[in-house]
Amino acid sequence: MPARTSRTRARRHRSYAMVMALLTTVSATAMIAVMIERQMTQRLSAARQIDAYQRHHSAKGFQEIIDSWIRSLSGQSLASLVTDGDVVLTLDLGDGIIASVAFADAQGSVLASPSGLSGQDYADARAMKAFLPRGVRDPGLPPLTREVGPLAVSMRSAPPEVLEAAFSAIAGTSGAREFAQRLLTIRSEGPIQQSDLAKVGIALSLPGEIRARLNDVLVPEPSLWFVTVEIRGGLADSIIAREGGHIVVPRRTGRSRGQAIWEKSSSFLTWRKLPIQ
Numbered sequence: 001m002p003a004r005t006s007r008t009r010a011r012r013h014r015s016y017a018m019v020m021a022l023l024t025t026v027s028a029t030a031m032i033a034v035m036i037e038r039q040m041t042q043r044l045s046a047a048r049q050i051d052a053y054q055r056h057h058s059a060k061g062f063q064e065i066i067d068s069w070i071r072s073l074s075g076q077s078l079a080s081l082v083t084d085g086d087v088v089l090t091l092d093l094g095d096g097i098i099a100s101v102a103f104a105d106a107q108g109s110v111l112a113s114p115s116g117l118s119g120q121d122y123a124d125a126r127a128m129k130a131f132l133p134r135g136v137r138d139p140g141l142p143p144l145t146r147e148v149g150p151l152a153v154s155m156r157s158a159p160p161e162v163l164e165a166a167f168s169a170i171a172g173t174s175g176a177r178e179f180a181q182r183l184l185t186i187r188s189e190g191p192i193q194q195s196d197l198a199k200v201g202i203a204l205s206l207p208g209e210i211r212a213r214l215n216d217v218l219v220p221e222p223s224l225w226f227v228t229v230e231i232r233g234g235l236a237d238s239i240i241a242r243e244g245g246h247i248v249v250p251r252r253t254g255r256s257r258g259q260a261i262w263e264k265s266s267s268f269l270t271w272r273k274l275p276i277q
Contacts, residue, residue, distance in 0.1 A: 079221035097233040107222035108157030112145040127169035149224035245271035
């Protein structure tokens, strides 16, 4: 009987030892897992910081080059030189990497939020937005609103709905469609001018005050553009990255010795990664 008791105690002791060893192993494994997870988190955080740093300086580099190129135009109208979407500048980044820069008129829509405006500009922005058609819009069509830029709408790219909304906000809805169609006809025949707006206003018998106010909300060419930088490389010369943003190109205020006087350097309002198409 004592021998059986001793064997039972021995088995219990071994079982207890195995349980303790197992718990120790599990605890150690959990600690190692936590340490590995912390290291991975730290590495991912460091990688994100490095990526953000590289993207920040890459964006600044592109922006400075683009601004310098705009300055080199010596006062020429950007709208007269640029066809939306066409490459206007190619940069050799080395190691077979090429960056192509394209511009597009980004001012053909109504400012969505007038929060940065005041007085008459604030009222006009709200009114133009109120006269835009509501409902879901085909994503393949030009947008009707934008988040940044000045109040005025570019007649160079504005769709009919935006031209009608601009007219309705200033002169009422009567005649808005005819006004838009006349501008679109002029635009289809060549570059539209500010004087064309006056001609249409006179043809529609608009009062001088209304014609003057239309000049405040409709301009013949944009100061707001969207710049797209497309980066290609590799044996297949495939697209490896796309990025871009909105830029405000300063207006010319006069001429001196045959060259335009620029108000200031161009300024980027937005910049982001773009999807690879």
